[in-house]
Amino acid sequence: MTLDDLSRHQILELLHKAAYIDAHRREVSHTCDGRVLATLFYEPSTRTRLSFETAMLRLGGKVIGFAGAQLASVTKGESIADTIKTVSNYVDAIAIRHPKEGAALVASRAASVPVINAGDGGHMHPTQTLADLATLQSRFGRITDLTVGLCGDLTFGRTVHSLIETLCRFGNVRFVLISPDELKTPQYVIDRINATPSCSYVEVRDLVSVIGDLDVLYMTRVQKERFFNEDDYLRLRDTYILDEAKLSLAQPHMAVLHPLPRVNEIAVEVDDDPRAAYFEQVKNGMLMRMALESSVIGDELPGYVPLEPKEV
Numbered sequence: 001m002t003l004d005d006l007s008r009h010q011i012l013e014l015l016h017k018a019a020y021i022d023a024h025r026r027e028v029s030h031t032c033d034g035r036v037l038a039t040l041f042y043e044p045s046t047r048t049r050l051s052f053e054t055a056m057l058r059l060g061g062k063v064i065g066f067a068g069a070q071l072a073s074v075t076k077g078e079s080i081a082d083t084i085k086t087v088s089n090y091v092d093a094i095a096i097r098h099p100k101e102g103a104a105l106v107a108s109r110a111a112s113v114p115v116i117n118a119g120d121g122g123h124m125h126p127t128q129t130l131a132d133l134a135t136l137q138s139r140f141g142r143i144t145d146l147t148v149g150l151c152g153d154l155t156f157g158r159t160v161h162s163l164i165e166t167l168c169r170f171g172n173v174r175f176v177l178i179s180p181d182e183l184k185t186p187q188y189v190i191d192r193i194n195a196t197p198s199c200s201y202v203e204v205r206d207l208v209s210v211i212g213d214l215d216v217l218y219m220t221r222v223q224k225e226r227f228f229n230e231d232d233y234l235r236l237r238d239t240y241i242l243d244e245a246k247l248s249l250a251q252p253h254m255a256v257l258h259p260l261p262r263v264n265e266i267a268v269e270v271d272d273d274p275r276a277a278y279f280e281q282v283k284n285g286m287l288m289r290m291a292l293e294s295s296v297i298g299d300e301l302p303g304y305v306p307l308e309p310k311e312v
């Protein structure tokens with residue numbers, strides 16, 4: 001499942017549901033009783049895997065899976081498709097993270113249960129986007145009519161690609177794409193912006209000259225694991241470091257997002273600034289995964305009143 005499989009109304013419904021779950025944690029704690037989720041993580045993860053698993057446990061469900069392909073039969077040469085066909089017999093849904101772009105799509109075609117993309121290479125990370133949208137919604141009361149700066153590794157940063165694609169579906173966003181030439185946004189993502197008449201973009205290298213224009217600054221880590229050449233990584237990794245001095249040039253209402261993990265790109269001193277929203281994103285990630293899991297394999301949330309179905 002990717003966010004393209006969901007209508008705009010369904011995405012807004014997940015935001016609404018996550019807010020309800022946050023306020024009614026005890027009441028929703030049996031929504032996934034008797035259900036099992038598999039987390040198949042072929043790549044390292046702290047937030048995504050643990051929040052998928054915590055979400056399931058908090059809904060009354062159970063979890064199986066592996067963290068690190070070295071413990072799975074892929075080391076014996078098993079294909080993704082065979083693994084997924086096997087695990088489909090054991091569980092009600094599968095969350096998969098894999099270093100190869102398109103792996104989640106391959107998995108979904110082999111599966112007989114819903115498959116959720118928990119990050120495929122440098123391509124997409126749709127459930128991180130759900131966390132990002134929830135953070136924008138709570139900070140601004142909306143996910144449109146924003147100037148969104150995305151800064152750092154825009155080539156390999158899958159969270160950036162997912163977020164841009166999804167914001168384009170809602171429209172009215174001005175993107176400021178801040179990166180060195182070597183880490184610019186891929187053409188297929190630019191094409192998505194160009195295909196959205198209410199959205200626009202500029203590409204710049206300098207963060208300081210644009211930070212004052214932004215409602216949102218989405219910082220990203222330079223993705224060391226996707227570089228072919230370590231020298232290139234070492235040259236580019238510290239291109240952007242957001243510190244208090246740079247943040248002093250930003251508007252008071254700006255929100256700083258980061259999918260985490262961070263390396264050096266946000267100084268720790270920024271964590272205490274009210275504009276720092278990245279640990280809110282972490283909390284929202286778990287709530288949005290609870291909303292998603294309950295929607296995909298759970299029962300109705302007790303007492304929950306769905307959003308009015310209307311075109312947005």
Ligand code: CP
Pocket residue numbers: 044045046047048049119125128259260261
């Ligand atoms: N944001 C994110 O995907 O973090 P992890 O790699 O720790 O899951």
